[in-house]
Amino acid sequence: MTTTDETTLAAGSPTTTFAPAPTTAFAPAPRGAADDDLGPGLTATDVSTDPRAISAATAVPRARTAPARARRPANGAASAPPAPPAEIEAALAAVPAPVVATSKVVTVAAPASAALVVPTIAPPDAEGHGDVLDDMLDRAVTHLRSLQDDAGWWKGDLESNTSIDAEDLMLRKWLGVWNQEQAELTARFIRSRQIADGSWPIYHGGPGDLAPTVESYVALRLVGDSPDAPHMRAAAAWTRAHGGVPASRIFTRIWLALFGWWRWEDLPVLPPELMLLPAKVPLSIYKFASWGRQTIVAITVLMAHRPTGIPPFPIDELFPAPAPAAKSRRRARAAGAWVDTTIDGLFHVGDADLDGDGSPAAQPSAVGAPSVPVDAPKRRRGQDAAPEPPDVAGRAKDGGGPGIPLPDGRLRRVGARAARGIKSAAFEHLPWTWMFHRIDKALHVYHRHPVRPLRALALGIAERWIVIRQEADGCFGGIQPPTAYSIIALRVLGYPMDHPVLTAALRSLDDYSVIRSDGSRMQESCQSPVWDTCLATIALADAGLATNDPALVRAADWLVGQEVTARRGDWSVPIPDVPVGGWAFEFENDTYPDVDDSAEVMLALMRVAHPRPEKVMAATYRGLQWVFGMQCADGGWGAFDVDNAGHLVYKIPFADFGMLTDPPSADVTAHVVELLGELGLGDDPRTKRGVEWLLHSQEPDGSWYGRWGVNHIYGTGGVVPALRAVGLPASHPAIQRAADWLVSRQNPDGGWGEDCYSYNDMSTAGMGVSTASQTAWALLALIAADRVGDGAKGEAAARGVAWLAATQTDEGSWDEDHYTGTGFAGYFYINYNLYRLVWPVMALGRYRRALAGDAH
Numbered sequence: 051m052t053t054t055d056e057t058t059l060a061a062g063s064p065t066t067t068f069a070p071a072p073t074t075a076f077a078p079a080p081r082g083a084a085d086d087d088l089g090p091g092l093t094a095t096d097v098s099t100d101p102r103a104i105s106a107a108t109a110v111p112r113a114r115t116a117p118a119r120a121r122r123p124a125n126g127a128a129s130a131p132p133a134p135p136a137e138i139e140a141a142l143a144a145v146p147a148p149v150v151a152t153s154k155v156v157t158v159a160a161p162a163s164a165a166l167v168v169p170t171i172a173p174p175d176a177e178g179h180g181d182v183l184d185d186m187l188d189r190a191v192t193h194l195r196s197l198q199d200d201a202g203w204w205k206g207d208l209e210s211n212t213s214i215d216a217e218d219l220m221l222r223k224w225l226g227v228w229n230q231e232q233a234e235l236t237a238r239f240i241r242s243r244q245i246a247d248g249s250w251p252i253y254h255g256g257p258g259d260l261a262p263t264v265e266s267y268v269a270l271r272l273v274g275d276s277p278d279a280p281h282m283r284a285a286a287a288w289t290r291a292h293g294g295v296p297a298s299r300i301f302t303r304i305w306l307a308l309f310g311w312w313r314w315e316d317l318p319v320l321p322p323e324l325m326l327l328p329a330k331v332p333l334s335i336y337k338f339a340s341w342g343r344q345t346i347v348a349i350t351v352l353m354a355h356r357p358t359g360i361p362p363f364p365i366d367e368l369f370p371a372p373a374p375a376a377k378s379r380r381r382a383r384a385a386g387a388w389v390d391t392t393i394d395g396l397f398h399v400g401d402a403d404l405d406g407d408g409s410p411a412a413q414p415s416a417v418g419a420p421s422v423p424v425d426a427p428k429r430r431r432g433q434d435a436a437p438e439p440p441d442v443a444g445r446a447k448d449g450g451g452p453g454i455p456l457p458d459g460r461l462r463r464v465g466a467r468a469a470r471g472i473k474s475a476a477f478e479h480l481p482w483t484w485m486f487h488r489i490d491k492a493l494h495v496y497h498r499h500p501v502r503p504l505r506a507l508a509l510g511i512a513e514r515w516i517v518i519r520q521e522a523d524g525c526f527g528g529i530q531p532p533t534a535y536s537i538i539a540l541r542v543l544g545y546p547m548d549h550p551v552l553t554a555a556l557r558s559l560d561d562y563s564v565i566r567s568d569g570s571r572m573q574e575s576c577q578s579p580v581w582d583t584c585l586a587t588i589a590l591a592d593a594g595l596a597t598n599d600p601a602l603v604r605a606a607d608w609l610v611g612q613e614v615t616a617r618r619g620d621w622s623v624p625i626p627d628v629p630v631g632g633w634a635f636e637f638e639n640d641t642y643p644d645v646d647d648s649a650e651v652m653l654a655l656m657r658v659a660h661p662r663p664e665k666v667m668a669a670t671y672r673g674l675q676w677v678f679g680m681q682c683a684d685g686g687w688g689a690f691d692v693d694n695a696g697h698l699v700y701k702i703p704f705a706d707f708g709m710l711t712d713p714p715s716a717d718v719t720a721h722v723v724e725l726l727g728e729l730g731l732g733d734d735p736r737t738k739r740g741v742e743w744l745l746h747s748q749e750p751d752g753s754w755y756g757r758w759g760v761n762h763i764y765g766t767g768g769v770v771p772a773l774r775a776v777g778l779p780a781s782h783p784a785i786q787r788a789a790d791w792l793v794s795r796q797n798p799d800g801g802w803g804e805d806c807y808s809y810n811d812m813s814t815a816g817m818g819v820s821t822a823s824q825t826a827w828a829l830l831a832l833i834a835a836d837r838v839g840d841g842a843k844g845e846a847a848a849r850g851v852a853w854l855a856a857t858q859t860d861e862g863s864w865d866e867d868h869y870t871g872t873g874f875a876g877y878f879y880i881n882y883n884l885y886r887l888v889w890p891v892m893a894l895g896r897y898r899r900a901l902a903g904d905a906h
Contacts, residue, residue: 201608208883244284272362311365576635579637585884593895628680763804770785832847
């Protein structure tokens, strides 16, 4: 990585002098604040009091190229787990040992024609096998097996939107670690995702969105693209037509503020004093979802210091209207004109800064060089306030997911009755909004005159809070956004670029980059090895692979080695007595294991005839205890936290970026219920509460809302098999209504698809271009609902299987450009590149089994 001169930062606060710390300096928070490392209620035995003690400088990451390995403890070796309760031990022992079967793998040639020719699925033989079905499934299994790493894991690339790529470039430019060759490769990828109207969307086939469009434009300017180039002119015109920079999301404007293209004074305040609030207070950081919490803490540091750089170039073309011309700033101010809306107006330009013709002199090219922001002129009495930014194109207009307002101020329900308490920050008619806007104004005043000891204490706690959560591979939170913001926050706090914490963090972002087949560089928002591996294991086992096959045993070994056994993460703040356990989504994310991954991992482990069953049983027991502890009060399960469904966080002016809480969802709850059913715990009261939650959250049309996959097809494809696993008959009204809904949404070509826009408009639920993953989800539900066999009963499933057969690629997979993964409904979607393979393999395997009379 080519390194240029380090960026010099300037504190925006007029009351605080910023001086970079010495290269080895680290000022830990007062000893009395030790309990705030991971949250109130945790003791010094849970985490180190010195953040450097478990930073990337000393922690050893899990080797990605070796089989299962010992977990690293946070503070010494983990103690042996207690003996399992008798009922759980009995349930685990009663689970039938996986049947050691042999699998038939045959490679056949793909159809010569690329046209969609729907084949006829031959009647199965006595074992439920047919030539087309067997050949299709065997090719897919062969291809999936070929993608396994020698260590046992699978990982597909994760595509999101170009904000991730643009922010990676902006981060490296701001830090002074720019590599032009690398940047050109990223720029090539960004350009490839621009759509015809000049904008960038947040999902394939979707409309343009301001956040990726503004950020991608700025990133390309940093790389060297001319603003007069046709693709740049189109992007700028689209941006202006949709409200320009003022209408963009707050995080976009924070990035611009770092470069001096936006005023910190015009952003809502998140003060670091939030770190001093007890965990149970409504606006405590622990009331935000894990993904927002890790980012917000870093943002509070930036809000306190307000680092501002000299822009390397103006971006006036991204604003809807230029500032009025004025011969002199002084006269313009005297006239009451607002002269600071353009980029040049954000900085003092003294006489010494002017060229002979009176124009601003050329500025240093180093981004982040010290500058002094111009104070905004005060609004005169009676003068209209600046208008609120218009809504961003592509977000919900007439319906939507969590946190997305409807035009009349209502919020679309999240999974029917699943999360009644979630509201949107757009309720302008409620006094909460008015109150928080008044509080925000007061916080701006407080920023200029903070209580210094209090602010110093808060910043110290925030610093330690960030560093103590660095994972062994250097990342923060396992995803790109909090890692990037944490790097910036620590840099602002004086950490030099060669500090081990920062070098490890940057290295983790390097690990997220993917060089694509066309030579371009794509930045992943995160990586999904645990999730992909457990799904691949389930799929291969359900497709008939021998349960003692070395591929499955290696996968099980690797998964057991990924179990979180030592560190108590944020999840433990409200439930400190729940023992550590579970699995995370990524290679390294011990602070944030999640229920969804944990349930699917245990479902995968149950399918493997491991040579050391006691090893698998012990991990399953610990995981099960943790999952039980994560059940919410209403009976459902969220992903990362317990009872994280408050609505007050949506009222703050900062809340414009989607889902801020982690309430129970149908898909996560379904995966847990399915696990409990397969473990024989269907009669457990906790299981019954989960089943009741699922039945209560069914939509009126018979579907279920999908929180982490698009959308109602995903939710329905997860819930129906779960209900069958706990013993509900296929004839149950909820199951048959779900099957009827799926049949009604089948495309004429035989497949199923659902566009991300269904989060905006529920009338489009289950409608979209057919995709392999969504067709597989629909099949999983229809198979579980006993909609398989001869005649009309099995027609829809047979047509879905025929569509998969007709669209399978030569290598045995399926093409899938459309995004079927959900990060934050209405704001962030994901194309899991392995979904197109693992889900069809799973569905086809179960379909073949169902034809043989063994659907479950």
